[in-house]
Amino acid sequence: MTRVLLAPRTLRAILPAVSLALLLAAIFWLQPRTMSYTGLNLMLNLAIPIALATIAQMFVLCVNELDLSIGAYVGYVACVTATWLVDNPPLGIAALLAGILVYAGLGALIHLRNLPSIVVTLGMSFVWLGVAVLILPRPGGTSPEWIRWLMKLHTPVVPFPIIAATVIAVVVHVALMRTAYGSILRGAGGNPRAIDRAGWSLLKIKVVMFALAGLFGMLAGMALIGLTTSGDANIAARYTLLSIAGAILGGCEFVGGRVSPAGAVIGAITLTLAGSFLSFLRISPDWQIGATGAILILVLALRALINRAEERR
Amino acid sequence: MTSPIVELDGVARSFGAVQALAGVDLAVDAGTCLGLVGHNGAGKSTLMQVLAGTLAPDRGRIGVAGEDLTRGYDVVTAQRHGIRCVFQELSLCPNLTVAENARVLHPSIRGRAWRRRAGELVGAVLDQIFPRHGIAADAVVGDLSIARRQMVEIARAFSVTDVPVRLVILDEPTSSLDALVAEQLLAFVRRFVAEGGSTILISHLLGEILETADRVVVMRDGLVVESRPAGDFSRESLVAAMGSVAEAASDRAAGFVSRRQGEPACRARPVGQGAGEGPELLAHPGEVVGLAGLAGHGQTDMLVALFEELGPRRSALVAGDRQTDGIFPLWSIAANISVGSLRDMVRGLLIERGAETELADEWRRRIGIRTPDMKDNILSLSGGNQQKALFARALGSTARIVLMDDPMRGVDVGTKQEVYAIIRAEAAKGRTFVWYTTEMDELAHCDHVYVFRDGRITAELAADALTEEKVLHASFADEAA
Amino acid sequence: MSAARNPLARPLARLLEKPWLWAFVGATLVWLATIPFTPGRGAGDVLTAAFTFATFFVIVGIGQMFVITLGPGNVDLSIPATITLAGSVATKLMDGQDALIALGFVAALGCGLAVGAVNYALIRALRIPPIIATLSSSFLIQSTAIAYGRGLRIKPPPMLAEFTTARIFGMPVLAICVILLAAVMAVVLERTIYGRSVIAIGQNQRAARLAGIAVDRTRLATYVMSALFASLCGYLLAAFSGGASLNMGEEYLLASIAVVVIGGTSVAGGFANLPGLWGAALFLFLIVTMLNTYGLGAGIRYVLTGLIIIAVITAAGGRKPLR
Amino acid sequence: ADTSDKRIALSNNYAGNSWRQAMLRSWDKVTSQAVADGVVAAADAFTTAENQVTEQAAMIQNLVLQGYDAIVLNAASPDALNGAVREACDAGITVVSFDGIVTEPCAWRIAVDFHQMGKDEVLYLAEKMPDGGKLLEIRGLAGVFVDDEISNGIHEGVAENPQFEIVSSVHGDWDQAVAQRAVAGILPSLPEIDAIVTQGGDGYGAAQAFDAAGRDIPLIIMGNRHDELTWWKEQKDASGYETMSVSIAPGVATLAFWVAQQILDGAEVPQDLVVPFLRIDQDNLEENLANTEPGGVANVEYTLEDAQAVIAAGGQ
C-alpha cells in the first residue's frame, strides 16, 4: 500500500493537489480572514473561467496541438455574451455556436492539411480579437441575468466556486479518462498511427477535440461575463498563457496525450491563488511582478524534487 | 481444401523511385501458418501493410474468402473479415493502459465496466500465450519494457470480441522477445493453427520459420521467388533462396585464444550490483564481450551507464529500440550515419561537405544498405536497413569501444553474416565490443560472456566454456537457494 | 519519375519544396497589393521601411528559432523582458555619451548571458518545462528592469542612434548587417557540430544523447544564445527608437514565435531554416502596412491579418510524415 | 473624523511605462509622508503582473479580504471591474477611481475628460492653421476605452472644423516603437501631412519616422514626455517650431489618495470629480521642461488643500 502511495506516478499525480494545499495553507496563515465562506468565494470565483479555459487548452494539448487563440476566443465569447446574447438571444446563440463550429473546422483544417496548429491558432487569435473589436468597439455591455445569477449563487456550506470546480473536474475526468471513446481520443495523442491503423478516423478525433475546446472556451467566456458583468475585447488576452501554464502545472504534457482534467482545474486554481498570496505578502511594487514568477518557480520546483527522488531509486 | 482465406494477385506498390512490390501473388489457406522470409527491404512489411488495409496498392487484386474486396479495401474492411496485424513497428498507444489499448481494437467493448471487460479479454489471451507474463491490465504501456509491449500487442491481435479472428499477421514478432518467450509464442501459433486459424509469420530467424510454418514463401526485391511446403526447405536452401550464402556455424571454442591480458579497455558493474558483489564486467582491447540473460534483466541499463561513463569520444552505441533510441526521423540516411562521426569531419570550424557523403557511401558499400540514394529520408528504409544505418553510425566512428544493445533485431541472415564478419575484423584491429544479445547463436561470436539476472551478473563464461545449458542455468533464479 | 525526364522540372521542384518559399511569396503579394496606393517612390520606400523594422524581428527570431528547433515544448517566452532589461541597462549606462557605446553593448550582452543561464538553470536543475520556466523568469526580469530603469526614457548616444538609422542606397545598414548575421547563423545551423546537435536533439533527444551528442551543453548554449540575441535587439531597438521603455519588448512575444513558424521552421522541432525568418518578418510588417494603407478599421484589420496568416500557411501546406 | 487608523490601498493595473512609474513614485512620495504624519495608518500600492481586467478584479477582491478601508483604483476597464467594485462597496469599502475610471455608481470617479482632450488638440490646430490641412492620427490600443474617448474627441473636433481632414489613422498601441513602425510603414502612401494628432507619448517616435523618411516634419501634438519636450525645445530654438503638449499628470493618483482620505474623514464628496489635464504651451515649455525628470513625464503632485479645492469645485 505504501509502495503504491509513494510510487513516483502517484506522487506526481497528487502533486498538483499538494502544492495547492500548501499554497492555501500559506494564505490562511497570512490572512486568516480568507478562511471563511466569503473569503474562499472571493478568492476563487475568478478561477472558474480560467479553469474552463485550461480544460479547453487541455483538449487541444491532448492531441499534440497547441491553441494560441484561446484567450482571444474567450474575449470574443465575452463580447457576444455581453451584447448579442442580451439584446438578441437567437443571434447571440448563433454566434456562440458558430464559434464552436469554427473550432471544429480548425481541427479539420489542421488535420487535413497537416498544418502546425501554433500558426493557425496564432492567425485565429487575430481573427477573434478583430471580430470582438467589431462587436464591441469599446468596453461595455451587460451580463445576461441568468449567468449573473448562476455565478453569484450562494450555495449552502460550500462556496459555489469550489462546487463548480469540482463538477468541471469530475465531468471532464469521467468523459475523457473513464469512457471508452475517451481512451481513443487520448490514444490519438499517444500514437496517432496506432489509432489510425485500428480503423479510427483521426479527422473525426481532431474535430471532436477542437470542438470540445471551443465548447469549454465558450463556457469560460460566459462565466467570465457573469463575474465581470461587462465585456471588453481584450478581457481574456492573458488566458492563452494562463491556460497553458495551468495545464502544465496540473501535470499535462505537450506531446504524447498525457493529460489530467483534475490536474488542469487544480493548476488553474493554483495560478489564481498565487496572485492572492502575493497581494497578501505586500511586496514592494517593483517586485510584485517578479514575485509571480518566483511563485511559479517554487511550485514547479516541488515537481523536480519528486523527479529527483524517482531517479535515485 | 476450401478456397484460401486471403488471396493477393499481382499486387504492386512503389514509393517514389523504389518499387517495393513488383506484382506479388500470395494465398493463405485456412488452418496454416505461412512463413514469409526475405532480405531486408524485400517488401515483406509493405505486402503485409497492403493486406492489413493500411496501405493502398498501386495495382493488384485483394480477395478475402473468395470475395473480391479490392475496391475501397481498408483497415475496417480487413478487420471486419477477421484479419489482424502485429506491425513491425509497435502500434500501441504508450499513454494508455493495457486494457485501454485492447479497447482501441475492439469498438464493441463499450458501456458499463468496459475497462474491466477489456482488461479481462486481453489478460486471458496473455495468460494463454505467455503464462506468467506479469503484465497488469491497468499498467500504462509506456512503462512496460519493449518485450512486454510486444507481448501485449500480440495478445491484443489474437483477442476476439464480435468478429472471429481468421488471419493474424505477425511481422517480426519475436525480434524483441527473448528465446523463452519467443518459444511460448511459436507454440501458441501452432495451437492456433491447429484450431483452424491462419497466421503469416515474418522472421529473420530461419529456425523459427522452419519449425513453425507449414508453408514458406520467399521474397526478393519485391517479388515472390519461391513458395513451397516448409518440409522442402533446409536452412541452407532457404538462405540460398533468399539470395545469400549460408555460413557454417562458427566453432569458436576450438581455436579460442583469450585476449585477456594487460589493462582492460573498460570495467564496470551493473547499476544494481554493489561493489564486491558478484563478478565485475571487464572488456579488453580486441575482445568481443557478450551480455546474455533474459530480456530486461539490466543489460540495456548497463550499456547505457557504460556509454555515459565512457563518453562519446571513447565509445559508440548501437541502439536496439531504433524508434525511440536510434533514428533521427527527419534526416537523410547519410546524416543519420554521420552524426556519430561529426567530430572527425570538422575542418576548422565547419563540417566538411564531402566527408559526410564519403562516409555514407563507404558504409552503404560495406554493410549493403538498400536504397537508391543515401540522401533519401531514413524512414524510406525498411526496418532492417534502418538498423544497418545504426550499425554504420557506430562502426564508422572512431570510438574504440562499441556497445551494442541487441542490435540484430530485424536484420536478415545475409546481413547478419556480413556484420559478424565486420565485427570480427574490427575486433582484430583492436576495437572492443560489448554486445547484448537475446539470440543464443550470437553468443558463439563472443570471446567472453556475462549472464544477467535481476540486474546482476550471475555468471561469467569464456568462449571455450560456453554452453547453452550454462547460460540458461544462470539466467533463471536458483529454485533451491 | 517524371522529374528525371524533364531536366528543368527538378530545380523547380526543389524550389517548390523550400519551406521558406511561402513566406516570401506572401510578402511579395502583400507588397504588390500595397503599391497601387503608394504614389511615386512609394514602393521603394515601403520596402525600405519593411527592411528597417523586419530587422528587429529577425534578430530575436534567430534565437527563438534555435530554441524552437530543440523540440516540442521548447520556446523562449522571456525574450520581451530581456529586450526591455538590456535596453534599459544599456541606455542608462551609456547616458547618451558616444564614448560609452561599447560599455553599453557589453552590458546588454551581459544581461543576455545572465538571463540565458538562469533560464537554463530553471529548465535543467529544477526540471521546469521551458515554456513555464521562461515565462516565470520573464516576470523576474521585468521586475529587475523596473527596479533598475524606473521606466525613464534616456536618450541613446547620437553616434549609435545614427548607426541604427543609417542607409546605403535606401537599404538600412542595420538590415544589411543582420542579413549577414542570418547568413552566418545559417552556416552555423547546417555546418557546425552545434547546429547539427540542435537539430538532432529536436528530432529525438534520447537518440541524440545515445548518439554521443552533448545534449546539455547544446541546450544551454541555445537558451543563452536566444537571450543574447534578445538583448542585442534591446540594445539596438533602444538606440533606434530614441531610448528604452518598459514595454518596448511587449510585442516581441508573439512576433518572435510568428516569424519562426511562418518562416517554415517546424514547431515540432528538428527542422529549421533561416531565410524564412526574413520572409516572415517582411510579411508581417507588410500586412500591417497594407491594411493601414487601405485605411481599414482596427477590427477588420485584425481579422484580415489573421486570415492572411492562415491562408499563407494553408497554401504552404504541412509536411506529410513518411511512415 | 479621525483617519489615523484607516488603511488605503492603491490598485494599479499596469506598471510598464514611464507614466505609470511616475504615478507610483508620486504615490509613494506623498503617501509615505502622510503615513509618517499620522494622517492614515497605511497606504500600500499593488500592481498586477499583467495589464488584465481579470487579474485586477482578483486583486480588488483580495484587498477586500485584507480589510482596507479604501481602495484607490486605476482601472483596466471602465465596466468590466464593476462586479468586483460592487463587492468592495458591499463590504463597506470606499472605492475611488481615477485615470482609468469605473462606471459602477457606488464608486467615486476622478475623471479626466479624455474626450475634451482629443477635441482640444483639434481646436488648437484650428487656431494655428485657420486654413485647415491634412491630419495623421496616431491611436492607442484598439478596444481600450481611453483610446476610444480621445479618438472620438479628435473626430468630433474635425467634424466641427471641416477644413481639417484625417487622411489616415494608425494604431500605435501606446508604444513608442509600434507607433514609429506604423507611421514609417504608412508614410509612403501619405500625401503631405500638416499635423499629427496623438494620444500622448508617441510624438517623438512619429518625428523620428518622418525624419528617417526624409520628409518635412509636420506639427506634432506632444504628450508631456521629457524626450518630446526636449525635441520640441531643440526645434523651437533652431527654427521656431510651434506646437502644444497635453496629457494627464501622473500625480493625479495623489489627488485620488486625498479624496479617499477626505471621504473616510466624513467629508461630503460628490461622486464625480473632474481634474484638468496638464497642458504645456509654447511659452511655458522651458519652465515645464526644467521641472521634468530626464526620461520621465511632466508631473504635478497634489496636496490635501488641492483636493479640498477640487471637491469644493465639484460640489457646485
Ligand SMILES: Nc1ncnc2c1ncn2[C@@H]1O[C@H](COP(=O)(O)OP(=O)(O)OP(=O)(O)O)[C@@H](O)[C@H]1O
Ligand atoms: N514509406 C516508404 N517510403 C519510401 N520507401 C519505402 C517506404 N516503405 C517502404 N519503402 C521501401 O520499400 C522497400 C520494401 O520495404 P519493406 O519495409 O516492405 O521491407 P521488409 O521486407 O519488411 O524489410 P525488413 O526485413 O528490413 O523489415 C524498401 O526498399 C523500403 O526502403
Ligand SMILES: Nc1ncnc2c1ncn2[C@@H]1O[C@H](COP(=O)(O)OP(=O)(O)OP(=O)(O)O)[C@@H](O)[C@H]1O
Ligand atoms: N498599455 C496600456 N494599457 C492600458 N492603459 C495604458 C497603456 N499604456 C498607457 N495607458 C494609459 O493610457 C493613458 C495615456 O498614456 P500615454 O500614452 O499618454 O503615456 P504612456 O504610454 O503611459 O507613456 P510612455 O509610453 O511614454 O511611457 C494613461 O491613462 C495610461 O495609463
Ligand SMILES: [Mg+2]
Ligand atoms: Mg519489415
Ligand SMILES: [Mg+2]
Ligand atoms: Mg506611450
